[in-house]
Amino acid sequence: MPFYNPNEIEAKWQARWEEDGIYQADVDPDRPKYYALTMLPYPSGDLHIGHWYAMTPPDARARYLRMQGYNVMFPIGFDAFGLPAENAAIKRNIHPREWTYKNIERMRKQLRSMGAMFDWRREMVSADPEYYKWTQWFFIKLFENGLAYHKYSPVDWCPNCNTTLAREQVWGDDRHCERCGTPVIKKDLDQWFFRTTRYADELLKFDAIDWPERVRTLQTNWIGRSEGASVIFTTEQGDALEVFTTRPDTLWGATFMVMAPEHPLVAKLTTPEQKKTVDAYVLQATRQTDVQRESADKEKTGVFTGGYAINPVNNERIPIWIADYVLMSYGTGAIMAVPAHDQRDFEFARKFGLEIRVVIQPEGEDISSDKMSEAIPAHGMMVNSGHLSGTPSGQAFDKAVAYIEGLGKGRKAVNYRLRDWLISRQRYWGAPIPMVYCEKCGVLPVPEEQLPVLLPDDVEWKPTGESPLKLHPTWRFTTCPNCGGKAERETDTMDTFMCSSWYHLRYLSPWYHEGPFDPAEYDYWMPVDNYTGGIEHATMHLIYTRFFHKALRDMGITRGDEPMLQLRNQGIVLGEDSEKMSKSHGNVVAPDNLVSAYGADTLRAYLMFFARWDLGAPWSNSGIDGTHRWLRRVWSVMLEQAPGVTASAEVVRNLLRKTHQTLRSVTHDFENFEFNTIISSLMELLNEMTKAKAQGAWGTQAWDETVNIYIRMLAPVAPHISEELWQLTGNRYSVHQQAWPVLDEEAAAEDKVTLVVQINGKLRDRIEVPADIDDEGAKNLALNSEAVQKFLGASQPRQVIYVKGRLVNIVV
RNA sequence: GCCGAAGUGGCGGAACAGGCAGACGCGCACGACUCAAAAUCGUGUACCGAAAGGUAUGUGGGUUCGAUUCCCACCUUCGGCACCA
Numbered sequence: 001m002p003f004y005n006p007n008e009i010e011a012k013w014q015a016r017w018e019e020d021g022i023y024q025a026d027v028d029p030d031r032p033k034y035y036a037l038t039m040l041p042y043p044s045g046d047l048h049i050g051h052w053y054a055m056t057p058p059d060a061r062a063r064y065l066r067m068q069g070y071n072v073m074f075p076i077g078f079d080a081f082g083l084p085a086e087n088a089a090i091k092r093n094i095h096p097r098e099w100t101y102k103n104i105e106r107m108r109k110q111l112r113s114m115g116a117m118f119d120w121r122r123e124m125v126s127a128d129p130e131y132y133k134w135t136q137w138f139f140i141k142l143f144e145n146g147l148a149y150h151k152y153s154p155v156d157w158c159p160n161c162n163t164t165l166a167r168e169q170v171w172g173d174d175r176h177c178e179r180c181g182t183p184v185i186k187k188d189l190d191q192w193f194f195r196t197t198r199y200a201d202e203l204l205k206f207d208a209i210d211w212p213e214r215v216r217t218l219q220t221n222w223i224g225r226s227e228g229a230s231v232i233f234t235t236e237q238g239d240a241l242e243v244f245t246t247r248p249d250t251l252w253g254a255t256f257m258v259m260a261p262e263h264p265l266v267a268k269l270t271t272p273e274q275k276k277t278v279d280a281y282v283l284q285a286t287r288q289t290d291v292q293r294e295s296a297d298k299e300k301t302g303v304f305t306g307g308y309a310i311n312p313v314n315n316e317r318i319p320i321w322i323a324d325y326v327l328m329s330y331g332t333g334a335i336m337a338v339p340a341h342d343q344r345d346f347e348f349a350r351k352f353g354l355e356i357r358v359v360i361q362p363e364g365e366d367i368s369s370d371k372m373s374e375a376i377p378a379h380g381m382m383v384n385s386g387h388l389s390g391t392p393s394g395q396a397f398d399k400a401v402a403y404i405e406g407l408g409k410g411r412k413a414v415n416y417r418l419r420d421w422l423i424s425r426q427r428y429w430g431a432p433i434p435m436v437y438c439e440k441c442g443v444l445p446v447p448e449e450q451l452p453v454l455l456p457d458d459v460e461w462k463p464t465g466e467s468p469l470k471l472h473p474t475w476r477f478t479t480c481p482n483c484g485g486k487a488e489r490e491t492d493t494m495d496t497f498m499c500s501s502w503y504h505l506r507y508l509s510p511w512y513h514e515g516p517f518d519p520a521e522y523d524y525w526m527p528v529d530n531y532t533g534g535i536e537h538a539t540m541h542l543i544y545t546r547f548f549h550k551a552l553r554d555m556g557i558t559r560g561d562e563p564m565l566q567l568r569n570q571g572i573v574l575g576e577d578s579e580k581m582s583k584s585h586g587n588v589v590a591p592d593n594l595v596s597a598y599g600a601d602t603l604r605a606y607l608m609f610f611a612r613w614d615l616g617a618p619w620s621n622s623g624i625d626g627t628h629r630w631l632r633r634v635w636s637v638m639l640e641q642a643p644g645v646t647a648s649a650e651v652v653r654n655l656l657r658k659t660h661q662t663l664r665s666v667t668h669d670f671e672n673f674e675f676n677t678i679i680s681s682l683m684e685l686l687n688e689m690t691k692a693k694a695q696g697a698w699g700t701q702a703w704d705e706t707v708n709i710y711i712r713m714l715a716p717v718a719p720h721i722s723e724e725l726w727q728l729t730g731n732r733y734s735v736h737q738q739a740w741p742v743l744d745e746e747a748a749a750e751d752k753v754t755l756v757v758q759i760n761g762k763l764r765d766r767i768e769v770p771a772d773i774d775d776e777g778a779k780n781l782a783l784n785s786e787a788v789q790k791f792l793g794a795s796q797p798r799q800v801i802y803v804k805g806r807l808v809n810i811v812v
Numbered sequence: 813g814c815c816g817a818a819g820u821g822g823c824g825g826a827a828c829a830g831g832c833a834g835a836c837g838c839g840c841a842c843g844a845c846u847c848a849a850a851a852u853c854g855u856g857u858a859c860c861g862a863a864a865g866g867u868a869u870g871u872g873g874g875u876u877c878g879a880u881u882c883c884c885a886c887c888u889u890c891g892g893c894a895c896c897a
Contacts, residue, residue: 173894213816213817214816214817214891214892217815217816217817217892218816218891218892218893220815221814221815221816221892221893222892222893224893224896226896226897228897243897244896244897245897246896246897247897258897298895300895323895324895325895325897326895326897327895327896327897329896330896330897331896331897334897335897336897337897338897342897343895344895344897345897347895415896415897416896417893417896535891538892539892609824609825609836609837610824610825610837610838611824611825612824612825615818617824617825618823618824620823620824620838622838622839623823623824623837623838623839624838625838626836626837626838627837629837629852630836630837632852665828668828676824676825676826676836676837677825677826677835677836679836679837680825680826680835680836680837681835681836682836683835683836683837684835684836687836754832755832756831756832758831758832758877758878760877760878761831761876761877761878761879762878763832766832798877799877800877801831801877801878803831803878806831806832807831807832807878809831809877809878810877811877811878
């Protein structure tokens with residue numbers, strides 16, 4: 001028996017597969033396609049265990065689907081622009097390009113050691129000019145179609161990363177930067193945005209895609225749709241003051257209005273007597289951080305402007321206040337306050353002695369405003385509401401909206417929490433935004449034939465807070481594509497989430513020059529059939545890429561409503577101490593070391609086995625030993641000859657049964673991403689083989705069939721050892737070009753079953769019966785069993801339940 | 813406060829559709845081989861009990877002949893949202 005040396009056989013077969021190009025996926029109209037995609041890695045330097053966890057189980061599944069007859073594309077590439085490269089440059093004075101491409105080179109080698117079926121001809125690197133040329137081209141398309149715009153506004157700024165961030169990249173209660181954890185601050189800047197909000201409603205639709213409930217919920221919450229009405233109040237000076245409300249039926253209960261301190265009408269509304277107080281309040285409000293302002297348990301503050309507005313439904317004159325609990329960033333930055341029915345307004349009114357008027361009376365109660373201790377959000381009958389008084393809650397909303405529409409003072413409206421996507425970054429290592437500013441002609445896109453706008457190499461990337469490209473002596477100066485006069489380039493670069501919004505399209509044809517992708521490849525491969533990655537992208541990348549696809553569809557560039565039909569999330573591999581892996585914890589598991597110690601096959605199998613893939617778990621150094629032992633036992637059980645073929649017909653029959661039962665469950669589990677039970681089923685079958693071998697099964701036809709099926713089932717999991725075993729057991733190269741085994745239902749069928757006998761639901765006996773036993777037969781056997789007789793004693797069974805092939809329950 | 817997910821041995825986890833709870837592996841114990849150890853192989857391993865038997869899937873109820881699985885309430889952990897009008 002040859003010795004199992006993983007390092008030797010893995011290197012050997014990887015080279016051979018590469019040479020033969022057995023994993024190359026080409027358009028083939030005769031075969032069903034399957035586009036399996038895993039989120040592309042950032043080239044941070046070393047492949048870590050998380051990459052293996054994210055990539056090798058999906059690789060096994062892609063291999064399984066290939067054996068099932070699909071033409072499977074499983075590509076790989078690099079999300080190569082981004083901050084860490086630039087930070088390395090600042091810290092160690094290495095050019096970001098050099099740092100990035102060195103890392104990519106290193107990671108390519110590490111990725112190859114996985115033995116995955118990547119088709120390397122389709123590799124893309126987002127920092128390559130031929131890639132970002134098309135990133136820029138897409139930007140221009142979005143601009144031309146009114147989906148990219150620039151605007152001067154308050155935006156989130158990370159003082160550590162020295163750049164603005166999208167709303168999605170600001171996390172948590174303390175509003176910190178998603179990358180570095182530093183709390184963000186507000187800055188007023190001229191920035192580029194994509195109009196994601198235009199797609200808010202469509203992004204809420206998930207019926208065409210099989211995505212985890214969790215992701216759908218996160219996206220739904222993030223988009224935050226709320227239905228209500230937009231109502232126009234009028235200030236005494238005649239200005240329209242628009243508000244959004246989800247409760248138009250409480251309009252008659254609006255006893256004052258509140259504006260955000262930043263609201264543009266504040267200055268005009270403020271009377272001379274109030275000016276001092278108002279100015280002071282506005283000043284202290286702007287000084288506070290968002291976190292301070294938005295903390296819910298803070299006591300309400302605010303000041304009266306001196307101004308008044310007219311309520312359109314009853315022409316009442318109501319005071320206008322400013323308060324920081326009203327946010328300029330949501331709705332219109334102004335609200336109608338209905339203290340009787342909104343807790344926040346209630347607290348505000350009580351504190352400042354403003355009128356509280358009940359306009360919704362819950363059934364069977366008689367609530368008066370002076371006795372209330374909190375707002376009543378409950379629905380009930382409208383009261384104190386003019387001609388609509390007496391309207392029950394079921395109709396109140398619609399009737400109120402119809403009324404204000406009739407007055408020409410409002411309409412039904414929907415509001416979203418989702419903001420447009422801020423994509424400008426004041427950093428160097430990204431795709432330059434392909435726009436120029438001409439004094440005469442305004443803001444213009446760079447003409448298509450001039451793309452890509454190349455990122456210059458000779459740049460000072462000091463963290464000044466300004467875009468490094470702005471400080472370049474010549475780069476920013478150009479000529480206007482329209483008038484030929486002097487013009488300046490946009491010096492900000494794009495958010496790298498822009499690069500990753502369309503990489504799945506570049507994989508289709510990274511060699512293609514006439515467009516971002518070859519339409520023939522698109523027609524065959526798209527959409528992505530299965531997408532895998534971490535949950536952390538639920539409200540970032542996964543919203544962006546859906547938006548991007550829909551925008552492209554509306555421009556006629558892509559087809560179909562969704563880019564990725566099925567999504568599955570893997571969990572996280574924690575350190576052995578159950579903490580998140582990090583250098584500072586000293587609990588990092590290095591896959592390279594594990595590959596040299598155990599081989600890639602063991603690591604792949606262990607990552608599939610050690611936890612539920614969607615949950616993840618702490619790493620275990622002793623756990624991987626068990627998986628390695630299993631592969632070594634597979635090797636010796638199959639290759640070590642046993643003397644004499646003496647197995648009984650029963651042993652042979654049992655072996656084949658177990659083999660086909662295993663095939664059934666392994667097939668089911670691959671379909672359903674239940675990787676851990678694939679391995680345990682294969683372990684069980686090996687245990688059965690070990691027993692059968694001890695009983696003389698080695699060398700029988702059934703043994704050979706079992707070995708043959710076993711190796712094919714093992715092939716997706718542990719591709720190298722399987723290829724070697726396939727060859728050593730006398731088969732032709734390559735096991736990875738074999739079909740998935742066909743299930744023999746007859747062989748898998750049980751002819752005897754063990755019936756569980758219960759009395760009152762308690763286990764009392766087990767009896768062996770033929771699988772095809774009928775109702776009466778089973779019940780009789782059970783009733784006559786010794787144990788049942790003993791327990792039953794004198795009592796008579798009241799009812800006997802038989803569940804076919806499973807149990808008999810005797811009720812006494 | 814709102815929304816979502818998860819609670820099963822010493823550990824990771826299994827149980828397809830309401831029907832033997834704990835598969836498989838780790839760990840541990842004992843045994844074989846060995847001068848010895850490692851490796852390997854074998855046996856055992858939820859808890860209480862000498863046994864018969866009993867008790868167990870976060871807690872308490874319910875439905876059912878039968879509940880880890882379905883329903884209700886609660887507790888804990890994790891994640892998201894949050895003065896969102």
